[in-house]
Amino acid sequence: VFRNKGAEMKIERRLVSKGSEPRRRLLAASTLRRDGLSHPMARVLAPQDLAGTAFLFKQKAQGPDEQFMYLAALRVAKRIVGEQKSARFLGSQFTYGDLEWGAVEDASYTRLPNEAVGADPCHVIEAVPSGDKEYSKLTLWIRTRDYTLVRMKFFDKKRQLKKVLFVKRVERIGGRLVATRLKMKNVQTGESTLLAVSEVKLRDDLSADRFSVRELKKQ
Numbered sequence: 001v002f003r004n005k006g007a008e009m010k011i012e013r014r015l016v017s018k019g020s021e022p023r024r025r026l027l028a029a030s031t032l033r034r035d036g037l038s039h040p041m042a043r044v045l046a047p048q049d050l051a052g053t054a055f056l057f058k059q060k061a062q063g064p065d066e067q068f069m070y071l072a073a074l075r076v077a078k079r080i081v082g083e084q085k086s087a088r089f090l091g092s093q094f095t096y097g098d099l100e101w102g103a104v105e106d107a108s109y110t111r112l113p114n115e116a117v118g119a120d121p122c123h124v125i126e127a128v129p130s131g132d133k134e135y136s137k138l139t140l141w142i143r144t145r146d147y148t149l150v151r152m153k154f155f156d157k158k159r160q161l162k163k164v165l166f167v168k169r170v171e172r173i174g175g176r177l178v179a180t181r182l183k184m185k186n187v188q189t190g191e192s193t194l195l196a197v198s199e200v201k202l203r204d205d206l207s208a209d210r211f212s213v214r215e216l217k218k219q
Contacts, residue, residue: 006205011028039059040057043055053072069096109126112139117150122144123143139152161187165183166183166184167179
């Protein structure tokens with residue numbers, strides 16, 4: 001995402017369900033970019049009962065990407081594999097599979113007629129992932145003026161619309177356009193997850209050793 005080799009930020013998540021108060025999650029996140037590959041890590045700061053829980057994603061040049069979750073209450077780190085990637089990440093509308101940066105690369109693409117999102121003309125692209133994946137189809141709206149993703153639809157294995165990602169705000173940070181306000185809505189359940197990114201600090205001095213399962217276990 002950034003020109004720099006790394007970045008640190010805070011991410012606030014609000015989980016919104018019908019008939020209940022929004023639930024807040026505050027995370028400290030960092031990411032390292034090395035040899036063209038990204039390695040994000042996030043740790044829960046609040047609420048207290050989840051504090052210390054952490055997630056690590058390691059993008060691979062060859063072979064499948066790796067995901068690890070550290071459960072602070074059990075002091076156990078586990079690898080997320082197979083059908084586990086369809087599970088919700090910390091109770092949000094994002095699954096572990098959604099967090100895979102290259103998830104849409106192994107797919108066939110179809111260019112659809114352009115559409116506007118708000119006042120912005122967009123390229124519309126349909127992606128059909130190969131193999132047995134969590135989603136049968138994805139549709140992406142990408143602004144024509146700066147190639148920024150502003151909307152994305154996720155269809156379940158029955159080809160029914162399941163979720164919609166709305167990009168609410170885009171800011172220029174470190175010379176790049178970065179989505180800092182997002183909403184993921186599950187249209188089948190009515191639940192939503194709101195994301196707000198703040199306190200972004202660009203770093204060129206983050207050590208690769210910091211993005212490891214060993215460090216994931218440290219609180």
